[in-house]
Amino acid sequence: xxxxxxxxxxxxxxxxxxxxxxxxxxxxxxxxxxxxxxxxxxxxxxxxxxxxxxxxxxxxxxxxxxxxxxxxxxxxxxxxxxxxxxxxxxxxxxxxxxxxxxxxxxxxxxxxxxxxxxxxxxxxxxxxxxxxxxxxxxxxxxxxxxxxxxxxxxxxxxxxxxxxxxxxxxxxxxxxxxxxxxxxxxxxxxxxxxxxxxxxxxxxxxxxxxxxxxxxxxxxxxxxxxxxxxxxxxxxxxxxxxxxxxxxxxxxxxxxxxxxxxxxxxxxxxxxxxxxxxxxxxxxxxxxxxxxxxxxxxxxxxxxxxxxxxxxxxxxxxxxxxxxxxxxxxxxxxxxxxxxxxxxxxxxxxxxxxxxxxxxxxxxxxxxxxxxxxxxxxxxxxxxxxxxxxxxxx
Numbered sequence: 001x002x003x004x005x006x007x008x009x010x011x012x013x014x015x016x017x018x019x020x021x022x023x024x025x026x027x028x029x030x031x032x033x034x035x036x037x038x039x040x041x042x043x044x045x046x047x048x049x050x051x052x053x054x055x056x057x058x059x060x061x062x063x064x065x066x067x068x069x070x071x072x073x074x075x076x077x078x079x080x081x082x083x084x085x086x087x088x089x090x091x092x093x094x095x096x097x098x099x100x101x102x103x104x105x106x107x108x109x110x111x112x113x114x115x116x117x118x119x120x121x122x123x124x125x126x127x128x129x130x131x132x133x134x135x136x137x138x139x140x141x142x143x144x145x146x147x148x149x150x151x152x153x154x155x156x157x158x159x160x161x162x163x164x165x166x167x168x169x170x171x172x173x174x175x176x177x178x179x180x181x182x183x184x185x186x187x188x189x190x191x192x193x194x195x196x197x198x199x200x201x202x203x204x205x206x207x208x209x210x211x212x213x214x215x216x217x218x219x220x221x222x223x224x225x226x227x228x229x230x231x232x233x234x235x236x237x238x239x240x241x242x243x244x245x246x247x248x249x250x251x252x253x254x255x256x257x258x259x260x261x262x263x264x265x266x267x268x269x270x271x272x273x274x275x276x277x278x279x280x281x282x283x284x285x286x287x288x289x290x291x292x293x294x295x296x297x298x299x300x301x302x303x304x305x306x307x308x309x310x311x312x313x314x315x316x317x318x319x320x321x322x323x324x325x326x327x328x329x330x331x332x333x334x335x336x337x338x339x340x341x342x343x344x345x346x347x348x349x350x351x352x353x354x355x356x357x358x359x360x361x362x363x364x365x366x367x368x369x370x371x372x373x374x375x376x377x378x379x380x381x382x383x384x385x386x387x388x389x390x391x392x393x394x
Contacts (some may be wrong), residue, residue: 044215
């Protein structure tokens, strides 16, 4: 999906930015729609709890929807199914036996634990399995950002690590690595701040989609968050092509060399209070991006008043924006334009937010095939296409 120019891995460089720490910045000028990274997961694991009343409808390796006529259920543990023999080959004997034993003891063991504890157990099994299959990849996992003392509720994290360490040590066959409560806590913290969710298929009737699987993508985890991102991620999990669990990062609009490239950790339509709460609880930091600096001064009433979907209904505002802002789009995206101090993200919502009901996805152009940006925008959630009314080079 690259545009034939520089390889994605050469388009970015790591830099230290004051107040933001390690960041990824553009190593050259980046164009709207340009694919800047495509990455396969270091590990994947199901988001379904062991004791879930519903059986996962996905292959436990590639996480495509299973066709009833083609699925292959593991006869040893009877807990996972696969779409093909090649996917089934990923199900190692140690992992199979660990799942079987854990499931047998799960009713009593997890009875007084939150449901996400079961998903954390799945992650740890996948991580330990990775240690046996590829020690170098396991070391890469341990090198990722995240420490048990830096993120979230320390008492809750410590309790989870202690419970899961004791459980897995007692129940599972001999582990492929030497484990300790400290290692368990370190792994859980890596998962907490680096895992990306692969969502269930989009449906207009389903306002809140669930996660089908989580994956660790080491390079992608280097991107910092911004509430007004200049890039977004795409995945095509249910596609028939190889690499269906790859994450693809595309530019939303042009970015000059040296500018930080950021993703958003959640849909951009979330209001200020909800964004800050989620970032603090899940990632342990308070966002101070340009958008948050503006919205932090709004009262609760103003915050409700400026909800995204209401702002998008104002056609006159949209026309004024297109006339006045397109001449210098850099001002809108953080270069110090006058509108940045009042409502820096209105233009973003009008142009780059999907209008389909219950979607709330972000639009990015298709990769450019010529010197001009594509006029067709694709939603990273529902896959809808939109003709860019502005179009042209940015």
